[in-house]
Amino acid sequence: MTVAPLTDLPLWPPTNLDRDPLVPLDAGERRRFAGPVTRVRLPTxxxxxxxxxxxxxxxxxRHPGFSADLTRPGFPLLRRIAPGAFGDRRGGFIRMDGAEHARLRRMLTAEFMIRNVRRIEPLIRQTVDRALDELHAAGPPADLVAHVALPVPSMVICHLLGVPYADHDFFQERSRTLIDRDAPPERVQRHVRELRDYLHRxxxxxxxxxxRADDLLSRLARDRVDAGDxxxxxxxxxxxxLLIAGHETTANMIGLSTLLLLRHPARYAALRDDPGHADGLVDELLRYLSIVRTGLPRxxxxDVEIGGQLIRAGEGAIAVLSLANRDGATFDRPDEFDPYRAAQHHVAFGxxxxxxxxxxxxxxxxRIALVELARRFPRLRPAATAGRLPTRDSSVVYGLDALPVTW
Structure with a gap:
């Protein structure tokens, strides 16, 4: 078999920064990357x-022959990191496999079940209402990211974990470093250490x-640490x-979802007039936007055969969620935003x-943030053109750094 020179392989992720913020890849990139399993070159x-x-x-x-452990030799990293750059990895089950992953994940499963989340919906609604009050007081125009998209999930996860929201600037800065592919390795190491030290205390x-507080960390300390589990x-x-994942992903989804809905005024109005359809809309937003755009590395x-291609033990593979969610074999008219489609089979959450x-x-x-936004700001519209919106292109979790709006 002839092996293509490294320089002949397409670079993943692509570096085009001029595309529409709502489009994961432009037409040329789609032709280059979408389709059968193909070999690519990484920034490393x-x-x-x-x-x-x-x-x-x-x-x-879902195949057990793929590992999520980034410390394994040959793991397909999207940036160069020094050995041990992420410090003590104990407890970070997202990068664990098998029994070790299952043991820690089971301790949290009940906490995030749908019935438990429904119990805290009044808290989410109160948090959204306060954020929308702040948005109204700040403008028009005002930055929706700064006043709504960032603070809502941050306040909620702080409340659930028992982390003081007053420290949100500290942990938001450090969490953003950890998911920024362009962050210098020494800053990554320092911010990992500082965040762990803060949470350790x-x-x-x-x-x-x-x-006896009823937050998640207090319950785990009482029920699991004291028991030796x-x-x-x-x-x-x-x-x-949980702190990083609990605010970064949802914050970026709120910002991008608002921009998308404002481009479709009828859809935005329908969200206000028919909030009962919001669950289906949320699935379509997740499918269409797919903010983990660089994919999930494994x-x-x-040796595993995927899509007719043999991937050998020791080789890296990247599951590109954004392209999977635009696959015409699964979703009819995949590049069209259709809030009434059955989009529940998307893989935006992996x-x-x-x-x-x-x-x-x-x-x-x-759901709550978008419904309340449409209800309270029916004439909301962007205060800047899409081409001038600052985007988080180097982040593992894609999003907008700002979304100026008026009403």
């Missing part, structure tokens, strides 16, 4: 297999006082993961054992 000069079709992505993400205080360092790692631990555990919370926050 390593290679990996790009998996883009919906059925192939689901097969790959918080967790140790909860363990030491045995406080969970080490303090593991709880700290879980807290890091390492093959055994698939398989590592599927996002917090998706019921994310769905509730997105």
């Amino acid at each position: 000069d390593a290679t990996a297999w790009l998996v883009t079709r919906h059925a192939d992505v689901r097969q790959m993400l 918080l967790v140790e205080a909860k363990v030491a006082t045995g406080e 969970l080490a303090v360092d593991e709880l700290v790692g879980m807290a890091v993961l 390492l093959a631990t055994e 698939f398989g054992v590592h599927q996002c555990i917090g998706q019921p919370l994310a769905r509730a926050e997105l």
